[in-house]
Amino acid sequence: MSGRLVVLGTGPGKPEQMTPEAAAAITEAEVFFGYGPYLDRLWLRPEQRVVASDNRAEIDRSRAALEAAAGGARVCVVSGGDPGVFAMAAAVCEAIEDGPATWRALDLQVLPGVTAMLAVAARAGAPLGHDFCAISLSDNLKPWELIERRLRAVAEAGLVIALYNPISKARPWQLPAAFRVLREVLPVSVPVIFGRAIGRADERFAVVPLAEAEQHWADMATCIIVGSAETRTIERPGRDPLIYSPRSARG
């Protein structure tokens, strides 16, 4: 069996933020599986084949990619950002666990990338400068009550919170509900950072206090960072304010 499967991330969107390691793997692969908009970011040769699928078809996509690799192809599964953060690496592992034994023998490599929260944080300053967490607001695969419980726990513990998958047409009320929970626990002055397509032509970036945070700032490609009570704002003349979370904390 000479096939192999590489699961990689294209980074947050700007081509210069994709690692050379991921770019080399793209050059070497024969067939690519992924969500259409991510595949559209790749510059491929005519003989490289693309199999685009819908956003939510992750397990079917993983199985198709594993089958192609087991059949001897050099296969690439493409995520945005980092493939291990709310992306394809876990779906591929799930498919392997439930699939034929031959899939466990495959040459599988996961290549890390710059995940969205790191790009949004860099654009803002250093809001992830102390302990933080990343929580997906999608209740497609876990109950909403669990998400609310987690939000409350991490906010009470003083962690900065990065929210992935904040909103979609099918999930319109979850983000406002999350802001309500966070307002019960955190000072309503903590900064909330909305970032989307950072560094690209269609970038959207905004910072508002939690009291004024509203869902219309976000779409499904937005990553939101909610500061802790320690997070600080530095006003700057003629520039966006700097948002950062100090390295030190009181008890």
Place this chain on the structure above:
Amino acid sequence: MSGRLVVLGTGPGKPEQMTPEAAAAITEAEVFFGYGPYLDRLWLRPEQRVVASDNRAEIDRSRAALEAAAGGARVCVVSGGDPGVFAMAAAVCEAIEDGPATWRALDLQVLPGVTAMLAVAARAGAPLGHDFCAISLSDNLKPWELIERRLRAVAEAGLVIALYNPISKARPWQLPAAFRVLREVLPVSVPVIFGRAIGRADERFAVVPLAEAEQHWADMATCIIVGSAETRTIERPGRDPLIYSPRSARG
């Protein structure tokens, strides 16, 4: 004032995991500030100047870099991994907040990178596949009681936990104490992943159950990922097991 300050990360260690954006900023800079071992990773031209400093001199290093930029130089502050995750970006912001007003007018850019937990996760499979957090075990800048409280809260909430700065000569007992707290909350069978210098010649990588996790697996450059009760292990013939956290969760 034509100076500028770029704060960037070299990635987790493998040169192919540094972004082209960071590499371009390194080419353009005149003077570099950072911890010696990170600066040693750079390939510089003879006229590019290096100011190495000790691991814990972050504020002094930030001030020196800001002064050089305010004096008109093109300055680069170098972190390992991502500059915003337990690294230099927050220290630079702290120095700006406490420094002269001119520093707020500086052209400052933070460039994201691949942080250590993403490289360790990719090496293991997809252990960060669901909600997760990153916690520094260093009690140099926050009380140990706060760290224990946070560990307990996130473990009870079911998050996967990435531990940064797990141990050092000056902090020998904190990692064993953290494992004790986690054993009180989590099943002792959850996998604990130790990763260091992933993809480099001096890589160290190990997975053990929480029951057997010991401090001697880690040094100050190790990132540790502690699974949740949902995290799974797939045995593979002739390969390391795959560790992943499924995207779905029960309530």
